Amino acid sequence: MPIHLSTAQPDFAERFAALLSMKREDAADVNDAVAAIIADVRSRGDDALVELTGRFDRLALTPETLAFSREEIAAQTAKVSAEDRAALAMAASRIRAYHARQMPDDLSWTDPEGATLGWRWTPVAAAGLYVPGGQASYPSSVLMNAIPARVAGVERLVVCVPTPGGVVNPLVLLAAELAGVDEIYRIGGAQAIAAMAYGTRTIRPVDKITGPGNAYVAAAKRQVFGRVGIDMIAGPSEVLIIAQGAQNPEWLALDLLAQAEHDADAQSILVTPDESLARAVVAEVERILPTLPRAEVAGASWRDYGTVIVTRDLDEAAALSDRLAPEHLELCVDDPEALAEKTRHAGAIFLGGWTPEAVGDYVSGPNHVLPTARSARFSSGLSVMDFLKRSTIARLSPQALGAIGPAAVRLAESEGLSAHGRSVSARLAVLNGGQP
Amino acid sequence: MPIHLSTAQPDFAERFAALLSMKREDAADVNDAVAAIIADVRSRGDDALVELTGRFDRLALTPETLAFSREEIAAQTAKVSAEDRAALAMAASRIRAYHARQMPDDLSWTDPEGATLGWRWTPVAAAGLYVPGGQASYPSSVLMNAIPARVAGVERLVVCVPTPGGVVNPLVLLAAELAGVDEIYRIGGAQAIAAMAYGTRTIRPVDKITGPGNAYVAAAKRQVFGRVGIDMIAGPSEVLIIAQGAQNPEWLALDLLAQAEHDADAQSILVTPDESLARAVVAEVERILPTLPRAEVAGASWRDYGTVIVTRDLDEAAALSDRLAPEHLELCVDDPEALAEKTRHAGAIFLGGWTPEAVGDYVSGPNHVLPTARSARFSSGLSVMDFLKRSTIARLSPQALGAIGPAAVRLAESEGLSAHGRSVSARLAVLNGGQP
Structure with missing residues (x-):
């Protein structure tokens, strides 16, 4: 009831x-196990990935077969029915159209004091998308994570998807292809997150990791946060x-x-x-x-x-x-x-x-990766913004520094940061007729 | 050298x-000590705050004196020189003008299929700002954190600032006043973060916590993340x-x-x-x-x-x-x-x-709270966006559901989610002439 x-x-x-x-x-505490896996991947790289995949996914790989080859992807995606392909293509196209509208604008203006201010948005260089294996291996989630990254302008897009016992979901590979993913690795769990965050000989590191996963994946994302960006913990x-x-x-x-x-x-x-x-x-x-x-x-x-x-x-x-x-x-x-x-x-x-x-x-x-458990009070669903970052920009004319610099000197002194103050006052001295 | x-x-x-x-x-591991403090504040509320502040800040408080009173704030801010006040006011005004330009637009459009799509930005309801005590108690950081929150439309803005030995920085209180802060509590450390995240009898919880702090504060922010939103760990x-x-x-x-x-x-x-x-x-x-x-x-x-x-x-x-x-x-x-x-x-x-x-x-x-330690590869400085969240919005006409619903049914079936598929196909049946 x-x-x-x-x-x-x-x-x-x-x-x-x-x-x-x-x-x-149930908050299973897997932090120690995950920390050990991450340390192993950091120190032994591809060898650790091969060994852990053998153990957890019962799958014998070599560094050369960590990635799906073009031929394998083509062979798998050829199995998808025309109806499923059309449905996935429609989804991809509609998700792309929605997210294209999210691209924010750069802005620049000059204020009355002569300060030119603004900001500039640029994409993250490389993003990694985790896709769970087995029952919860959803092609729709591949589209929802990968398409915003591509729309944002991310140049290199990596997918990690475990294939326990060698079982591959052709729709996941097709979704990755439709979304423009560049590299697909058949690894999962904390070892996949570690590989994307720190890199191995075969897998170059990424800057941002998104996508759902089990308790091990979630704990690994938390642990590598800071080294790379992550999306929410769902x-x-x-x-x-x-x-x-x-x-x-x-x-x-x-x-x-x-x-x-x-x-x-x-x-x-x-x-x-x-x-x-x-x-x-x-x-x-x-x-x-x-x-x-x-x-x-x-x-x-x-x-x-x-x-x-x-x-x-x-x-x-x-x-x-x-x-x-x-x-x-x-x-x-x-x-x-x-x-x-x-x-x-x-x-x-x-x-x-x-x-x-x-x-x-x-x-x-719209994106289906959304804030759960009351976190919509303070956070938003996945979007193009998750794959962009903003640099603020300022250029002061000498006159602008003359107008606002003295306040900066005053505040720096009140905070006890004298080099801050002197970096401004040395310029003001020149402006006010001192020697250059 | x-x-x-x-x-x-x-x-x-x-x-x-x-x-x-x-x-x-040095990554001092203070996680266990911080977890104990958070648990204490959750279970004993104000009593824990009073006791911990006595121990760490050598300051005898009661639940009634956790907050600065209006009179205390007025008495403290009256000590600030006219020059410092003017400098702080100029800073506040320029920071406000810059951040006002960051407010993003809502958007809504109807696509050819008849789906009305878009999104809406709304502010976080309550935000808490941590301000360190002692040497690193910077009034400029109060402005940089509080003003974007106010510009975003946050209704309730809380500051926690420890006052070890009872020493108060009048400029911090003045900056809070200039930025429109509603409540100021003289507590610090992990206990302040816990109080803002979980609430006590005296301090209502907030939805988002920002601001710099020492290792204890940083660890506490990490631990309450999820319960509330946090900014970056600087x-x-x-x-x-x-x-x-x-x-x-x-x-x-x-x-x-x-x-x-x-x-x-x-x-x-x-x-x-x-x-x-x-x-x-x-x-x-x-x-x-x-x-x-x-x-x-x-x-x-x-x-x-x-x-x-x-x-x-x-x-x-x-x-x-x-x-x-x-x-x-x-x-x-x-x-x-x-x-x-x-x-x-x-x-x-x-x-x-x-x-x-x-x-x-x-x-x-522009904001001075910025991504450090190479995290500018994937993240941005503090902005109005940190105090807003976006709800996506969709409204389908019956015709739109007729056009795109069948693809949803197909994908739901391919993912083994039959109630998903039936929630769409039951509607399509009515649309296609079934009984309502």
């Missing part, structure tokens, strides 16, 4: 606080649906279950002022659940974390949503734009009944 | 590689100056020393094709060094990490700079704009001899 809350309950505040602080993840996924009016209960139930089938730790939340709609959706969930191939996973998620909240009205629903700051927010109401204006913290917003979250996972265009 | 390199040396490649991998920080600071032509050696020497006086771990690097200029600058550094109040710190930095590299030409200098990816890059050459075009990885760029880095620390306008 999912969690049932109503804002009319006298103890609602405590119940909602418990929901907010609910932990959905937690279990969630959806919050606010619904009211003439909504189809089956659609809403399927949207809740689409979230639940990801992972037993996923969370699906329905918030509605309409108690009868809530009952109808729950009944549909119960009806559909046993028919799903992933009924066990979805059932566990729904049973442990599924939540229905009945509110007084939509305003109250919007306020609760903001406190939860969901990764995905579906607004299935008569005027979703108006309701969206009343919310503020959400990774991705889906407006109206014809925009199921699942289209956002694949083909609508 | 600083490190002397020349690209003409036969072993230059190895020497430069050693420079790239040089460690400038390392020791560095400047790289590329110089050629009729440059004033004294100015360049002072710019190198301004960096060196920050910290014995700071690094100052001069890169020039002009060996006689290099010699003249080094001579000026040696002449000026003993005259600095912070000669000991600056001398240690210059002796251990100061570096002079003589190159064949400016192109080679620019290429080396990119490999070092300096926090601060000064281009003291005849055509600095042209040289800037040839570089790509730098936190902040200062063009021409009249733009000493020290004006950028205080009054030019």
Whole structure:
């Protein structure tokens, strides 16, 4: 049974606080194991990769076969059906079009004092994308990570994907090809993250690593952070649906279950002022659940974390949503734009009944790598910006330094940094008629 | 003696590689001590803050005196001289003007398929700024952290600044006031970070924490990351100056020393094709060094990490700079704009001899919180963007779902996510004439 809350309950505040602080993840402590793997890859390079891949993935490699060859990629991608290829190509094209609009502008202006100021955006030189193997090896995630990097102008794009027992997902290779990936290595786990961060003889290091992974991958990303940039550390996924009016209960139930089938730790939340709609959706969930191939996973998620909240009205629903700051927010109401204006913290917003979250996972265009576990309060989904960085630029005319330099000298002195002050005052002395 | 390199040396490649991998920080492992402090603040709240502040800062507080009162702030800021106040106000105003230009635009468009797509930027609700106490308690850093938050629209802005032995820096309080800070607490260290991340009875939690600090503060920020957002973990600071032509050696020497006086771990690097200029600058550094109040710190930095590299030409200098990816890059050459075009990885760029880095620390306008230790390869200085987050938005018309939905169904099936597929196909069935 999912969690049932109503804002009319006298103890609602405590119940909602418990929901907010609910932990959905076992934090397995793999830090020491990961540190040892990283140290091994740093010291032994390719030899460590070959040995670890043999041990963890039951796959015999040599330094020469760490990378997929052009021929292997062509042979694998040739297996993909025309329908799957067309679907993936449509997704790639729509994701590219959306992210192309994110490219920020450089700016430069000269202020009244004579200071020319601005900034310039430049791409990261090389990025590495981790792709999990096995069940969670999603070609859609390859597109969502690699395309923003390419749009940003990253020159060198690397993928690491483990192939346990030698099993390759041809769609992952095709997605990498469609996204313009340059190098694909059949390695995984902490050893793949270490190789991308520090480099080996075969694999040159990258500057930024993105992509999902298991506890080992997540711990490795945390440990190499600083040496390279990383994206967020993704937690279990969630959806919050606010619904009211003439909504189809089956659609809403399927949207809740689409979230639940990801992972037993996923969370699906329905918030509605309409108690009868809530009952109808729950009944549909119960009806559909046993028919799903992933009924066990979805059932566990729904049973442990599924939540229905009945509110007084939509305003109250919007306020609760903001406190939860969901990764995905579906607004299935008569005027979703108006309701969206009343919310503020959400990774991705889906407006109206014809925009199921699942289209956002694949083909609508926005990124599906989004902040989880309430981190939409302070962070955003993956974007072109994650593969760009900004240099600020300043050029002062002598007159500008004359105008603002004395304040800098004053502040430097107040902070006890005399060389700072003198670096400015030596110039002011020349400007004011001292010898050059 | 600083490190002397020349690209003409036969072993230059190895020497430069050693420079790239040089460690400038003792990584004291304070993780366990910090974890204990965070756990204490989480469980005992204000009581823990009072006790820890008594122990570490020799200051007897009560929950009621954790915050500075309006009257105390007014009494302290009244001590600031008119000149210091004017300098700080000019800095605040210029920093505000620069950062106001960073506000990104929302965007929305409808594509040919009928999908309305876009995104919306919203501010973080509450931000906390850590300000170190004692020697490194810099009012300029208060402005550089707090003003971008205010420009972004953050409603609640908190400062924590330790006051060891009760000693308060009036300029820090004045800077907080000028920047529009709402609450100032006289606590520091890991306990301040814990209080801002988790909240106590007196201090409500924030969503994002920024600001510099010692090893304890840095470790605490790493540990609370995920619960709240953090800015970068700052390392020791560095400047790289590329110089050629009729440059004033004294100015360049002072710019190198301004960096060196920050910290014995700071690094100052001069890169020039002009060996006689290099010699003249080094001579000026040696002449000026003993005259600095912070000669000991600056001398240690210059002796251990100061570096002079003589190159064949400016192109080679620019290429080396990119490999070092300096926090601060000064281009003291005849055509600095042209040289800037040839570089790509730098936190902040200062063009021409009249733009000493020290004006950028205080009054030019761009932020002085910048990526250190080569992280300009993949990250940017602090900006308004650090206090904003983006929600992606999608609204599909029934026709749009009809056009792109089938591809989503196909991809969901290929990934084994059947509820994803059915959440789309149930809608397509209605669209294609099924019952609603």
